[in-house]
Amino acid sequence: MHKNLPIGKTLPNLEFIVLGFGDSSYQKYNEIAIKLYNRFNILGATPKLLSSNLESGLFLVDDSAPGGLMSGIHQFTIKLFSFLIKIFNLEIEFDWKSVESPSFIASFPSEILVKHGISKSKMSAYTNPQNITNYYSLECRENVRVTGKEHFQDTRLISFESTQNATYEAGDVVYIQAENSDEDVDRFFAVTQQPRDLTVRISGCAILDASIDHSLYSIVKACFNLNSTPNQFFFLDLASLHQRNQQSNPSERLCNELQRLLEFGFATTSEDVDEFYSYSSRMKRSLLEVLEDFPMTSLLLEPQFWFEVLPYPITPRAYSLCNAAHEPPQILVAVVNFKTKMKKPRKGICSSYLQSLSPGQRILCRIAKTSCSLNFSSHLLTQVPNRPCILIAPGTCVSPMRSFLLQQDHLACDMMQPNLLIFGCRTKSQDLYFGNEWNDLVKRNRLIVFYALSREPGVEKTYVQKVVTQQADLIWRYLSLFQASVMVVANTKSMARETRQAFLDIICKAEPSLDAEQFLQDRYQVEAWG
Template sequence: MSGFGRILVLYGSQTFTAQEIAERIWRTTKALGFRGPVQAMDDYPISKLIHEEFAIFVCATTGQGDEPDNMKNFWKFLLRKNLPATSLVKLKFGVVGLGDSSYSKFNFVGKRLHKRLMQLGATPLIDVGLCDYQHDLGHDAVLIPWTKDYFSKLTLYYPDIGIENSKNKFIPRWKVTLITANPMEGNRLIDDIYFGKGLHDGFVDPLLLQVEKNVRTTSEDHFQDVRLITLKSNVSPLHYKPGDVYNIRPRNSQEDVNDLFSIFEEHHIDIKPYYRLLVEQCHEDMPVPQFLSTPLTLHEIAEQYWDLKAYPTQYVFSLLALISDDKLERDKCIELSSPEGQEDWLNYCRRPRRTILEVLHDFHKTATKLTIEVLFELFSSIKPRSFSIASTNSVQQGRCLDLLVAVVKYYSKLKKPRLGLCSNWLKSLQPGDRVYGWIKKGTLVFPEDSVTPHILIGPGTGLAPLRSLLQERVQQNTATKHNMHLFFGCRYRNKDFHCREELEEYEKEEKLSLYCAFSRDQENKVYVQHKIAENASTLWHLIVTENAYIFLSGNAKNMPDNVRDAFVEDVFCKIGGLSKIDGKSMLQSLENCNRMQVETW
């Protein structure tokens, strides 16, 4: 590979998605003949940025428009007022933002970074790419055409790069070698591969907690299983505030792990669960993560590292096309990985939620060509999941936290039920089981004073962060029916009213005003937005006269927009007498000053 020059690829990621996307972009730069590292922004020596000519930045937006933890120092440096406006005149760049359009500050970090780099004299090769998690195609809807356009613009500086030829090159991140072993050597207790050997991530402070309780909060005849899981620290008190989240990285089920190795066995591929994996650096700009630097068994990798429940992206099919020697399957993989094949990919993968394992069964001739090098690029890594903490740390000496988890199980056109990886793993945990996780600042930030009224809207498991706040205010003896107003919704009062006894007790003791919407307990469906409309006068008074805050938590699909519409039409227009335009403007101003905050998923 001749090598054209250097392209810096930096990422700021809260859930490791930005890192994975940055590595995908890095593979393209390597295939084209460029060099340059892919790093977290805070790992990069930012003083060297003035010498860079080309860079790509991939950054997620977190919280209320906040930058991720591994970007904070980088961003703080860029905001220095004493930086000359010509600091980055050599730099030609592109920014990819990762966001969720259900939040008001959609891709706020990507937009700000793009603008700040220009203020410092850098030249954008292309406009900022605003990826939206809510899109049918996910981030790829924007990422794929954005990447194509970026490298097309790069030909103005490097006319000889062969963009089309690069698609036929397989660029592994690391050198991966299997070490055969005796079956008995692999029969040992599997520890956590990320933190179990005393390893530590610079951006994560791991906690080893023990499951104390795992209780179903819905009735046994209800269609959905929701769990209230209590995790306990046996070492030191936990430190968290209402609104904070607990991050946890799940494990694949034994059924899926067995299925993977059955594919290898069926196709006579010599990859056994007890073999060990040696991962070594093969590019100076792609170091091996610390947790992979010690040989792990394939069973450990299959259980804890590869996401066996993930549905394959179009990129996965481009990799399968490279290894397939069956014309029919190869042509289909090429089609499913092409821009023209996006609708076919949606219908085959995304809409029915077909997993990577199911794809390998379908493309069984291509699966015979799998190697350990290909597998390491084919499977995405298991991402941590974030759950709002549903308790206060002012009880049990601050050693416990609760999670309110809806176990994901549903059906698509495929015969086998679709199971959420993390929720079903959490469901399987028994008292005494130990798990690693870490506490992070959450999206919702509650006022410190105990006087300001709170309008809390949390249907279903959206109750979690609101319960944390309620418990804390009750413990502090500052909760009253005048300053705590909770709108809760579920299907049936007697089947899925989470934490019912606790909430009704708060209401009885006049520590809470409770407004419940049970959508299926009567002929006409009643949702939280209907309860907002019914109590519009009270809400108008709380917002306008008492400067109340609004906190909305729950499913991102339809509920947030319906709640927003109820505030505009029923509270601000019907009661407040505003026009619809002014009502929307009032709601927007509340969001802008964080008097209305939203946490959805």
């Protein structure tokens, strides 16, 4: 796909179909799929027409559409198989329910082989969950709450020590490999009635070493996300357990559970999908709660089926480093803890895991850049004065900004002008992170800081994008006279969009003849997590 490939001659014998997944509420809906489709066309490939009402060779699935992704997958799969049957003159009939039926799923032999282990003791360790080599072992040095005691949000500044030579710089992130809480693991074994201390050797699973004994307890704790919200495929996989463990005289409760699982799994109409989402996504119902809602089926969930039914591995969670490059790693973590519409508590698996860390405990992680990491390198020069940065971040999004400011200060970088920081928080007394550090940099003329306070008593509610507008003259001075760069870390897509628009408005008002988008193109960076 290199840009120098001959146009129209590179892929003359290739026929293709592009399937894209996206959300039309985002500005760049399915952008990658569309670019890939266009690139194939330019290189001479031939798109295939699946049906008369479908754009040639391109099928876009919209998560915001009625029925969501699952409905789009249904439509595409039916069109694709109908097309293949017609092209190859196959004498078969395709039916989605047949392909996704529990009996069809159960007809495939399990690729996971479970053997009883040699050890009888409870195992606590497991092999690297993603079988990669660039993971670090970090030891928790300090775990401090940095929000006020009366504040609803528990935010932690966690410091680590590394015995390995981990290298990182401002803008890098650390991927934390979390584990399930002991409480959730206990609930899993209570509903499945499996022997938690039984040690086994599992072959056929990439994330576990088949030559090492693992207790069932350690496997559940380390591998499966018990707090995830199940999709429709999970319900069909659960239903397949009824076929794998057929009983001569199933109870009425077991039959009712199977019927309900099939209703959720095969939901394709708007009404059925809405009912499924009401049960699952809207209530943020966890996998563990689903198992507890289907107790008879959960008893059929034996270890040899775990890796076929339960989602794994637990996805590592990325946190921006907030320390300078010469210091031990630190992260700022807002603990996810809320209640659903059913008044049931919900906790983030990774933030709760980090909240529970005690000094001396070790975690598994890796440090890396992301595709959206901010690049501060051009503002960490030691030989010439650095252009200033306009830094914008609410809440814990300020982490990479702190990392940069501390590193720049450590290097004693000469500066044309102090950096600007626009920091958003609720109140100065409860969640103004690193306030003393900002004040110190201000006193030494290395920083100018503005606070956007959204819940300060007696003060008008203000967000960072409004402060940008309020400081239009100063910001234009920085952009026009000092060629300042803009770094934005956003926790919502609307905040990122509105902040950029505020900058465009400032430029257009100050210099109407300028192309505002072009003016910002090489100096505006965004790291958006929402």
